[in-house]
Amino acid sequence: MRNLIADFIDHLLPRTHARPEIQHLYDLMRDYPQRGGKMLRSQLLLMVSEAFGGSVSQALPLAAALELFQNWVLIHDDIEDDSEDRRGIPALHRLHGVPLALNAGDALHIYMWQVVHQAGVQGAFEEFLDTIHRTAEGQHVDLSWVTHNTWDLKEADYLQMVHLKTAHYTVVAPFRLGMLAAGLQPDPEIEAAGLKLGAAFQIRDDVLNLIGDPADYGKEIAGDLLEGKRTLVLLHWLGLATPEQKNTFLQVMTLPREQKKTEDIQQILGWLQESGSIQYAQTIADEEARAGLALIRKVLSRAPQQQVAEQILTLLEQLATRTS
Amino acid sequence: MRNLIADFIDHLLPRTHARPEIQHLYDLMRDYPQRGGKMLRSQLLLMVSEAFGGSVSQALPLAAALELFQNWVLIHDDIEDDSEDRRGIPALHRLHGVPLALNAGDALHIYMWQVVHQAGVQGAFEEFLDTIHRTAEGQHVDLSWVTHNTWDLKEADYLQMVHLKTAHYTVVAPFRLGMLAAGLQPDPEIEAAGLKLGAAFQIRDDVLNLIGDPADYGKEIAGDLLEGKRTLVLLHWLGLATPEQKNTFLQVMTLPREQKKTEDIQQILGWLQESGSIQYAQTIADEEARAGLALIRKVLSRAPQQQVAEQILTLLEQLATRTS
Structure with missing residues (x-):
């Protein structure tokens, strides 16, 4: 399935131009798609469409667009x-x-709309509009906490941000688009199920960012700390930390990335590991995953292709319990 | 007409949200549209549609999208x-x-597609795709010259960049979209006419950036020099400059904006004013404008509403000869 999607994108994007500067733009547009991501969301979309009796030819453009x-x-x-x-x-x-990277992102963006438009799947255009709007809202919330140095946040704030920023496009959108590609109205229960599963994946990702194996994880370990990202682990730990620890932490977090010292980050990592907050976050992730899987199992029980439905459940379970 | 377009956008964009961070995003999305730009391109689109017998209700969504x-x-x-x-x-x-500004731009971007999609004007979606793709190509060419410090460029390089980056979306797109809104196939002669007129406007804008009155011009004078923008004036002058002048110039241009000294920029401005290159660029702008106006006059001669066609020609002439 990954090859199908990758080939679709490869044929879609412009490849060569006589003017070397424009050729360079095309190379930048192809860079991230060629880095071989996991393509989890787009594969999920294809599987959901298949489980509900859709054809690959209907679902593939939407998968490529996602x-x-x-x-x-x-x-x-x-x-x-x-x-x-x-x-x-x-x-x-x-x-x-x-400058060049920002512009290349915009150039890639319009190819997404081209594919959605050409796919002509009823409701898919609105689904993309809604998904991107929510993602931008979640991204703004997350970035504004960093920009304005906001740490006075509750678990509910974090979850609302993650629902908007990640959960919708990671689980809700692939499921809804998959059903649309199969010519069906999306099941209304997808939303609640997807938000729980998406939150579980994100919390697990946050934990792996702290304790993962760099060789498996693919991103920098503690990168979230360097970037000052709010995570459930940090918000929980801030409720337990001593005033001195909290002071040190908040001071380090006001610094731009380049000025954060490795020893400070290591010290904070140590505090987090000793505090039990990582285990707490994992417990919440497990609960969200269990509830989300139960709901999505109900949605998938109505799918005619039960073999594919089982594969989807296995994939979602793996994601919810992944250790790398 | 400006009020019509501004009202349409005002009603389209989200206004309030209970979560203050998301309210803040909405404020950012509304900021530039509320600054009261000239709305030349969108008004041109409305006028072209009217000249060709289109209704405002068909053209207005496309004007707002532009x-x-x-x-x-x-x-x-x-x-x-x-x-x-x-x-x-x-x-x-x-x-x-x-971070917040970049994300707000993306959030605004999707509202453009929403309007184009809802307008349902045959061919308009493809026109927007094509326009944005060209604009991104032109922007990449321009930015990559700055990024890679390229000054070994000919007049034809500059014109190709301006055709892509500015001329298409400033003139070609409004004309083509205006005819589409009126239910007509765009006249094939629009392309050549629009590229000439768009180049004329851009060259004149480059000149005003050097010698304009700051009170009228609305942007910083010599901002292009600070940003290291390639202009026809500079490329022409580089062919005339003494080796010492050229050396000084190229050295100043390697510096980031903050490190460029006011006295160096003033000296370069003086050289440009003495060189005759500003007059040269104005001559080219006049030639392009004359040729473009002749072509667009032919296109507009086929419009049933000749009174509106005359208004369009007057507007284009004003733009081509504007002094502020």
């Missing part, structure tokens, strides 16, 4: 977070500078 | 060029930082 969405958003996210690496290679703006 | 395009592109352009001001007020990223 993959293009993921890629242009990542180019812009990496600028916004000033991330170092993406899929084990320096982020696009670190290779070519912010 | 205006939204202009606004999200300007947010991103201002980041890419690190511009100081936009319409007399600090650029969005200077007010809120690059």
